[in-house]
Amino acid sequence: MTTKDIHTQIEGYHRVLDDVKSAQRYGTDYRIMKGEVARVLDLLHPRRLDLRVSEVIIETPSTKTLRMVSETGYLPPFEAGQYINLFVETAGVRTSRPYSISSAPGMTAYYDITVRRQQGGFVSEYLLETVKPGDRFESSGPAGQFRYNPLIHGRELVFIAGGSGITPFMSMIRETTDRGLDRSIHLLYGNRLEGDIIFHRELKERAERHKNFIYTPVISEPSKKCSELTGLISGDLMKKVLRSVEGKNFFLCGPGALYDYCMPELEKLGVPLHRVRREMFGSPVDITSDPGWPGEVKKGTRFTVKVKGKGDLSALAEESLLVSLERGGYAVPALCRSGECSLCRVKLLSGKVYQPRGAHVRASDLKYGYIHSCAAYPLSDCEVLL
Amino acid sequence: MNNYDVVVIGAGNGGLTAAATLAKQGLNTLLLERHNIPGGCATSFCRGRFEFEVALHQLSGMGNPSFPGPLRSMLDSLGVVNEIEWVEMKNLYRVVVPGKMDITLPANRKGFTDALIEKFPNEKEGIAAFIDLVYRFFTEVIGAFYMRDPEISPQKYPLYFKYALADTQTIMDEYLKDPFLKLAISVYWSYVGAPPRLLAFTEYAAMIFAYIEFKPYHMKHGSQVLSNALVDSFIKNGGDVRFNCGAKKILTGQGRVAGVVLDTGEEITAPYVISNASPMATCGEMLDREHQNEEFFRQMGGHSIGPSAYTLYIGLDCPHGDLGITETTNFICTHTDMDRSFTEMKMRDNEPGQMLLTCYNVSDPDASPPGTTQIALVDLKYGEPWLSVPPHQYYDYKYLYGDKMLSVVEGLIPGFRAHIEEVEVATPLTHMRYLNTPAGSIYGFNQFIRDSRVFGALDPGIPGLYFAGAWAGGGGFQPTLMSGGSAARAVAKKIRQERG
Numbered sequence: 001m002t003t004k005d006i007h008t009q010i011e012g013y014h015r016v017l018d019d020v021k022s023a024q025r026y027g028t029d030y031r032i033m034k035g036e037v038a039r040v041l042d043l044l045h046p047r048r049l050d051l052r053v054s055e056v057i058i059e060t061p062s063t064k065t066l067r068m069v070s071e072t073g074y075l076p077p078f079e080a081g082q083y084i085n086l087f088v089e090t091a092g093v094r095t096s097r098p099y100s101i102s103s104a105p106g107m108t109a110y111y112d113i114t115v116r117r118q119q120g121g122f123v124s125e126y127l128l129e130t131v132k133p134g135d136r137f138e139s140s141g142p143a144g145q146f147r148y149n150p151l152i153h154g155r156e157l158v159f160i161a162g163g164s165g166i167t168p169f170m171s172m173i174r175e176t177t178d179r180g181l182d183r184s185i186h187l188l189y190g191n192r193l194e195g196d197i198i199f200h201r202e203l204k205e206r207a208e209r210h211k212n213f214i215y216t217p218v219i220s221e222p223s224k225k226c227s228e229l230t231g232l233i234s235g236d237l238m239k240k241v242l243r244s245v246e247g248k249n250f251f252l253c254g255p256g257a258l259y260d261y262c263m264p265e266l267e268k269l270g271v272p273l274h275r276v277r278r279e280m281f282g283s284p285v286d287i288t289s290d291p292g293w294p295g296e297v298k299k300g301t302r303f304t305v306k307v308k309g310k311g312d313l314s315a316l317a318e319e320s321l322l323v324s325l326e327r328g329g330y331a332v333p334a335l336c337r338s339g340e341c342s343l344c345r346v347k348l349l350s351g352k353v354y355q356p357r358g359a360h361v362r363a364s365d366l367k368y369g370y371i372h373s374c375a376a377y378p379l380s381d382c383e384v385l386l
Numbered sequence: 387m388n389n390y391d392v393v394v395i396g397a398g399n400g401g402l403t404a405a406a407t408l409a410k411q412g413l414n415t416l417l418l419e420r421h422n423i424p425g426g427c428a429t430s431f432c433r434g435r436f437e438f439e440v441a442l443h444q445l446s447g448m449g450n451p452s453f454p455g456p457l458r459s460m461l462d463s464l465g466v467v468n469e470i471e472w473v474e475m476k477n478l479y480r481v482v483v484p485g486k487m488d489i490t491l492p493a494n495r496k497g498f499t500d501a502l503i504e505k506f507p508n509e510k511e512g513i514a515a516f517i518d519l520v521y522r523f524f525t526e527v528i529g530a531f532y533m534r535d536p537e538i539s540p541q542k543y544p545l546y547f548k549y550a551l552a553d554t555q556t557i558m559d560e561y562l563k564d565p566f567l568k569l570a571i572s573v574y575w576s577y578v579g580a581p582p583r584l585l586a587f588t589e590y591a592a593m594i595f596a597y598i599e600f601k602p603y604h605m606k607h608g609s610q611v612l613s614n615a616l617v618d619s620f621i622k623n624g625g626d627v628r629f630n631c632g633a634k635k636i637l638t639g640q641g642r643v644a645g646v647v648l649d650t651g652e653e654i655t656a657p658y659v660i661s662n663a664s665p666m667a668t669c670g671e672m673l674d675r676e677h678q679n680e681e682f683f684r685q686m687g688g689h690s691i692g693p694s695a696y697t698l699y700i701g702l703d704c705p706h707g708d709l710g711i712t713e714t715t716n717f718i719c720t721h722t723d724m725d726r727s728f729t730e731m732k733m734r735d736n737e738p739g740q741m742l743l744t745c746y747n748v749s750d751p752d753a754s755p756p757g758t759t760q761i762a763l764v765d766l767k768y769g770e771p772w773l774s775v776p777p778h779q780y781y782d783y784k785y786l787y788g789d790k791m792l793s794v795v796e797g798l799i800p801g802f803r804a805h806i807e808e809v810e811v812a813t814p815l816t817h818m819r820y821l822n823t824p825a826g827s828i829y830g831f832n833q834f835i836r837d838s839r840v841f842g843a844l845d846p847g848i849p850g851l852y853f854a855g856a857w858a859g860g861g862g863f864q865p866t867l868m869s870g871g872s873a874a875r876a877v878a879k880k881i882r883q884e885r886g
Binding site: 006007009010011012013016017019020021023024027028029030031033034035036037040041043044045076077078079105108145149150151152272273274333340342343344345360361362363364365367368370 | 422423430431432433437538540546547548549550551552607608610611613614615617618629630665666667670671678683684685686687688689690698703773777778780781785788789792803806807808809810811815818819822823824835836838840841
């Protein structure tokens with residue numbers, strides 16, 4: 001018996017076959033769905049955005065907001081707190097930087113990104129000094145995990161920001177107050193000088209208008225006429241202004257020093273670890289001062305990195321492999337540039353790299369030698385597979 | 387450098403085993419993956435201090451070294467079995483209808499039968515007879531097909547010819563009465579996505595038989611380790627892999643496959659392509675209109691797009707024991723009506739009827755950092771209702787159903803929500819984003835009775851093009867992994883014939 005003969009003898013074969021035939025007769029012509037998956041995904045999660053600067057807003061002497069509109073007229077939705085990774089080409093190097101969107105998700109006409117000058121930051125320097133309305137940029141779609149999750153974050157939120165770490169919070173604060181969402185926010189915003197505070201006037205105004213938003217700026221190097229709270233955002237200060245920490249969820253965004261200082265303070269207050277969220281804040285200013293960095297590899301040491309089948313390049317120990325690859329002209333996909341998203345994953349075929357704690361590398365990637373190139377620093381000559 | 391024997395499009399389960407099998411046979415193979423990491427569904431992601439398993443709950447078909455199942459044998463031939471620490475589960479599952487039924491079924495025939503009889507003593511005979519039927523039926527399937535009996539006939543295999551295309555519900559109704567019992571014995575339907583009324587008895591029997599005889603398995607560090615191990619095997623056998631690199635076109639020439647064009651525009655020549663992408667994308671988008679086969683599209687039109695899922699990936703800040711979670715696999719049902727649960731798969735805002743809660747730490751203490759717990763909470767959902775959500779309302783809708791699911795779990799496990807440290811939501815649109823499948827399907831086409839391969843497998847109708855993955859061989863880990871092996875063997879055989 002052939003296979004077909006066998007099948008026809010199964011009880012009910014002809015009944016089900018009729019069913020098959022009518023399903024085919026009245027079925028779907030899948031050719032009409034051509035492009036459907038891409039169309040849906042492009043509206044929600046486009047890989048690339050074509051943006052144009054519509055306005056440059058001066059926020060403080062060292063900070064500007066770049067208002068970005070879409071070249072296509074459409075911007076995808078995002079969750080307040082998310083970022084876009086902005087591609088820039090400066091000094092002959094194509095690189096990118098993630099910037100939190102500071103405008104509210106409800107503002108569908110534009111994304112604001114707010115940029116403060118970073119010491120030695122050649123990208124921020126470029127954005128602040130040369131970018132003008134009409135300039136065009138490519139970026140990723142919105143991404144990132146630093147956002148309010150209604151399933152677990154409850155109704156009482158405490159935001160602790162340092163400097164330009166205010167940007168994701170700005171989006172969340174604008175969304176909550178504009179939409180009248182049923183949650184309350186207390187913002188503790190640390191800056192060195194009064195003049196450094198970004199969005200100061202808007203934050204004050206929103207706090208005056210909305211009962212569910214409290215704004216507490218904290219200045220570490222106050223002038224004589226400073227009327228704000230002064231010092232650092234310590235446990236004592238938090239206790240005083242928040243009264244109770246019970247049931248509250250904490251969100252932190254700022255430079256490494258803010259986390260190093262505030263995390264132990266929160267712990268002292270008895271805030272459980274899982275009630276504290278931290279935003280990734282790019283690569284460390286100086287990786288060689290990381291506690292785990294092997295002392296024998298000095299800053300300025302150069303290694304040869306071979307890119308399998310493609311060529312090689314010279315890499316500085318204190319620069320991430322991603323940056324060295326970009327300098328070498330290799331296109332490596334990148335998104336968070338903080339070790340979190342794994343888009344820049346490459347396989348390390350030989351050699352040693354330093355991977356700072358906190359990079360989110362999968363256990364099986366560790367086993368098979370995959371690294372996140374944005375959070376891997378060469379400690380010897382290496383070979384990688386892109 | 388741009389000439390290959392075979393190009394494999396997509397590094398999901400089917401693409402990975404296809405590529406690894408081809409390389410193992412010495413064929414010059416290029417594996418393309420548009421994402422930055424291999425695996426498709428068989429992957430993981432990190433949040434906070436957790437690494438979450440995306441898709442694997444219970445791996446079927448493994449068996450142990452002395453009694454290997456078909457999947458173990460295939461993975462062993464690719465040299466990956468010993469790369470992985472396997473975790474065997476003692477029980478199949480627990481089914482709970484809060485306040486009404488709570489039963490745990492062991493992964494052995496006697497334990498399975500006894501547990502059901504203990505809970506439903508009045509139906510002792512029916513239970514024993516039904517399980518006996520499942521076993522006798524599937525023993526015939528093995529004898530006829532796995533052992534390749536040259537003389538298959540209704541006289542020799544009466545149960546097969548009687549029940550192969552019967553629906554599971556009708557047979558259950560003949561043997562069993564209590565709706566709670568029927569739910570308990572057939573709750574695995576959600577691993578296929580078709581309720582007993584639409585599920586061929588062959589599929590049901592295969593599932594019960596395979597999980598009981600070969601045991602459910604998981605692996606340390608999750609399914610990503612298998613995906614990485616398969617890529618490693620592929621590379622070691624001389625294969626080339628490109629991540630972040632999709633195919634946008636399949637080239638043809640002289641009436642057959644001639645190569646592919648990459649997203650970058652680069653052209654690759656190869657006389658064979660195995661596609662792990664959906665057949666809609668493969669034939670409807672990558673092939674030029676003049677090579678699209680009418681008959682193929684007519685046949686494919688009879689199949690409908692299978693379900694996606696709404697999933698919560700949950701990290702708890704306490705050990706599972708603190709919350710009284712004792713089983714790895716827990717089906718939580720709010721009622722016993724599986725047809726209703728199926729109907730609700732097409733809704734976005736129903737009250738959850740049947741969910742799967744997998745607590746990985748029960749079988750594998752290393753599934754999350756010490757003192758924590760990793761859980762996946764899943765409800766099958768068709769993608770269709772999500773396609774009509776306006777993009778700017780998506781994030782308002784995204785969390786609503788998860789909130790309902792957590793409320794049901796909270797009723798069963800008080801304090802659960804307060805212990806959640808991380809929770810990531812994947813809607814059908816999330817699955818669509820990462821799998822690139824129509825309507826975010828995770829299982830390929832629906833696997834109703836009329837979709838049985840008894841009525842023929844899909845043939846793209848152009849020489850040199852083959853399929854691997856859920857759309858070709860049915861959804862789930864074992865079928866997709868096996869499908870890649872079969873496609874690769876078919877291609878290798880053709881190439882050997884051509885080369886004499």
